[in-house]
Amino acid sequence: MNAKVINRLNNFITYLVYAIYPVVLLLLVYNRDPRFWRVTLTPAISYVLVSIFRYYIDAPRPYEVSGNKPIIKKDTKGKSFPSRHVFSIFVIATTLYFISKPLGIFLLLAGSILAVLRVIGGVHYPRDVIAGAIIGIISGIVGFYL
Numbered sequence: 001m002n003a004k005v006i007n008r009l010n011n012f013i014t015y016l017v018y019a020i021y022p023v024v025l026l027l028l029v030y031n032r033d034p035r036f037w038r039v040t041l042t043p044a045i046s047y048v049l050v051s052i053f054r055y056y057i058d059a060p061r062p063y064e065v066s067g068n069k070p071i072i073k074k075d076t077k078g079k080s081f082p083s084r085h086v087f088s089i090f091v092i093a094t095t096l097y098f099i100s101k102p103l104g105i106f107l108l109l110a111g112s113i114l115a116v117l118r119v120i121g122g123v124h125y126p127r128d129v130i131a132g133a134i135i136g137i138i139s140g141i142v143g144f145y146l
Helices: 004-028 037-057 061-067 084-097 101-120 127-145
Strands: none
Touching: 004 037, 004 084, 004 101, 037 061, 037 084, 084 101, 084 127, 101 127
């Protein structure tokens, strides 16, 4: 896979998920679905908590350690663990799974592809994306049932 394809897929999956999520929120509001607040607050609160955690862990990124230029355009220093891109997609996917199983499964698959791309692209280690996925799934389940 060449760099152009990796960057385009990375961007496409990221924007796709971030476009689907507000559409679902609008549909929940339109239908006066009481799950709106769970679907809104679960990813939001989880995102803040993961961001704080990342800030304090401040794990270096692969390109910082190796000195190699990453395939995915990125120049951030540290804050690699856990992957916030992967976390975000997995918490949204898990939360939306409770609204629509097919949509949730589709987004979980998209998140898995994104996780691989982030590692191949040199901006995360496998541990970063695995932790992001696990924390996202757990956050989605816990947040939806609280």
